[in-house]
Amino acid sequence: MILSGLVITLNTLTQNYLIFKDQILNPEFQIGNYDVNSCGVPQLQQVYNDNPKSNNLFIQELVIRANQQFKLEYSVENIIDNDFALNQSGMINLTLSNEQVIYITHECPEDLENYNFWGLIRVDLSINDESMKIYYESICSKQYEPKKFDFSYLIIVISGVLFVFLTSRFGHIASLQKANKKFQGVLINYWYFIVFIFTLFALVGFSYINVDVEVYILACISYLSNIFFLIDTCCFLKIHYWNHLQDILFYIIGWFLGSIPMITFFVFGFSWIVNDVIFVLNLGTFFKLFKVKSFKDCITIYVPFLLFYCLLNYAVYLKWEYGYKVSLILNLTQFFSLQAPMFNYIPTRKCAFIEINTLFLPGLMIAYTVRYAKASQSYVYFIIYFLGLFLGLIGWLSITFLNSKYQITSLLFTVIPSSILAAILCYYRNELSVFYKGQFYDQILEDPFVASKSIKASQQTNTELINQSNQSNQELPVINPALFSGLYEL
Template identity: 30%
Template sequence: MFNIILFQIITTNFAFPDVSLQFGTIIPKQKDPEENLPQTVYKDNQLSQYFDYDQFPLLSCCPTNLTKYKIDTLSIHGHASQKFTLPLTIINNENKTIFLRQLTITDYLDYQDIPVAPKLSTLPIIEPHQRIVVDFIHNCERKVNNSNYWSIQNVFIRFQDYQGINFQYQFICDSNYHPKRFDWSNIILITFDSVVIIILATFGKIYSFRIAFVTPAKRRQFQEQNIQNVDLTPFQGFYLYWPQALGYMGLLLIALFTSMTYQEKAEKIIKILIYFICALTSFHFFNEIFGKFRNTLTFLAEKIYCLKVRDYLSIFFSTLLIFFYLYYDQPWFVSNLLSICILGSLIKLFKITSLKDALQFFIPIMIVDIFCSIYLSQTVRYEWDSVALRYFNTPLSAQFPYFRYIYKKKCAWVSIFNLLFPGFFLGYVNRFDKHKQTYVYEIIAFFGLLVGLILWVLIQYIFSFPLPTSIFTEVLMILTTTLVAVQRNEFNIFYSGNFYDQILMDPFKNDVALQEPTTLEMFGLGATTQVIKKDTTQQQDLVYRGEQGLVLNSQLFVGLASINRPQQQSILQFKQQNHYHNF
């Protein structure tokens, strides 16, 4: 810190005088200016937004766009430090003489260290409509690190009889230095996200949708034949395998090349689409939460006009969440809540039903991830992750603020798709564990995800290259669970998915009233149609006590036949194809 107090006079202070403050060109001049940001600090009694750090959202992870001045590496010679001059021009627009009383330059962030000192003239007096030039001398070290290669400088300037103002600018001693991008916030973020994703994966059952596919012809048949035992399975998600992977690949490539080509124009359109997705998924997620407690809190299922109480509550909370996100300029914690809503909703709506389908889904995604990484490394190179948050700071990325900021990056972040796709696989191993009455596969897959994310962070710390997380997380999860399945002699059933999935195949587990199946009900909307007549004949007891003990009615054994294991597997495959609805 360098303080210059020229003289002190006790008097009444007025607002800042009518002066103009403007920076000149840094000496020596940089070769490739990064941006043509305004150089005028203060003019017409107004401070430029590009020199006001406080006007940038404090809780947003979007990088701060302060005016910056950069030095080329080739400009630093020798083994010691070197000084660089940045001139500040002060123009007096008043009709009277003004006196510069105080000029203070400090590092805005405590952990930054670039010494700066102003070089003032001997007589800091500015005549009416005259100007002076004050040189800011920056001391840059030859060997730079994260604390002395870049800083946000805070300048306080005050004139006699006037109040002072603060303004800030960025100064980069070495434009080619790549700072270490590791921060403990990375570990906190991936650990928290891994725990969240495994919790969401265990709640795969859908409550908001109740769809039983019954055609009008079948409905008439049920009524004519007075059928009561109808084998119906409610809607429990869309099927995921290679066609859905190709669809995701197409959307990703379109979004990537559109955003890189049109930039700001594409930014607005993409953000509108993402906000629309946030509205739908947050509504669905809250509806699922309230649906979980519909039996204990019965008022949630009551209808008011055309919607249920839980639908109104879901609309309220989802709207409130999006309002806070937009009104307070995208705070990172609200963004994370919206990310959780998106993850929770999509994990419930899309499901993997076998290891075979997981491979068909993951392999194309890993291929396109590798392609995008190579493309980004050749276009935006080192600062690819900073560019993503600057232009597309949306809830599609989970975020956590850095403890120590670096140039152009305030937060650690990871794409929610890097968590969502492993979440699909965690949902599958969770259902497989329920079938096997164990927790082995889920625990192994969870640690595969966590270790994969940690490896990704560490390698990113060593190499400044946009590596995709899928080659770490998805590979480790599939490899470790496959080895466990082989060791437990369960690989065939784990690979094919030919087991009785309680969530996807058991209608009683999904609360379907077979006497009154629902033809269509989404988010409380739709009509419940009684498609099966109740049997008017007298019901016989299937189990009753006779003279010689307990007697079972012969109707219990109607249609019972002995079948071998291959026939059982073929029946399970047939039931799975008929009860699970492909997307």
């Protein structure tokens, strides 16, 4: 039974943090679910060294008071595998008293790095055989700016670019295609930016009202996207390879496979692996559904997004004190971000991640250049934008490594240099008007996808007719040329 009047505080030179009072444990000192497979970051209390005259000795006092005497056992440890070493070790027993003080000390190094400037502290308390666990982040200096770059970013950049290369080249839609209707996607413009902004602010509002509402909304959107992508893939296989099987079988397979990631999320908990699977399916759906008809439409949708993300980065990432908002954005975009655990993660940042718009917006332009290349038989613009995406993201990572204080949107690096180079090349090739206005025969948008099946059938029929004609020509009677010798003499 918890002692009556039990109060626990954590004190530094200038700050006092209330941990336990009135039978309630402060949620900022509870770690919650800290699964290593999850990229979620718990909102723990950050305690800074505020004594500049301590010769880098960081001392925290954990004060425990009650209305009656109690026996205390405790242990303190840093549960993160880094060089933040505490002076305490093992379980320590204290005698009966109404007040006990635990001194938690650490000597901060003079040269701070990402791996030694902080620790995740766990205090195990046993008060009259009642157990309690307290967690918080102990940080040597509030002025230190940790480097937010990690080599895991390089892994997700390479993976994301390769996936864009594969999916942006296949824009046909099989599952929604009708024989008498030409539908190969939705042409987007600036209205979709307005819808995106409205949806984002609505999700932020829901996150403050009810923590679970926005998760279920995003889960429903992702579920439909996953199912569509997998059903479309099954229909593609049916048209080209297994056309003798029934349609209903492919729809069942698509629904079943699309349900697996979402069921895994809600039943077994969230992990970055499941998140990346959902991300891949979502991005594949977006490349199939959304199209731009011309380069002018690319610019129309790109410019508002660029301005929005510049404003967002300025508001959220400008100062490290606002770094906890990164986890909020990550939670709101958890089904629409490519994630990987950092090799050496830091407070408020456990995983490297890139949002879907980092790949989707440049991918729209790459998909457009693919369709233009099929009409012009020239892949030079596709190569420019694909290399621009990869090299732009590498440049973005380099800037992040050199300057970790100010976060710059990757859209500045991935699209603008490629567009300038493509415009110059279009001008010298005398293709600027055609490329900018999209005045060419767009085969993917104009031709029904099922026409490919009809064309294959027609080609097969034509081949059979030609073979029959050849056979019939071989069965004609052979005429003796001697019968026409008199005609030759004339």
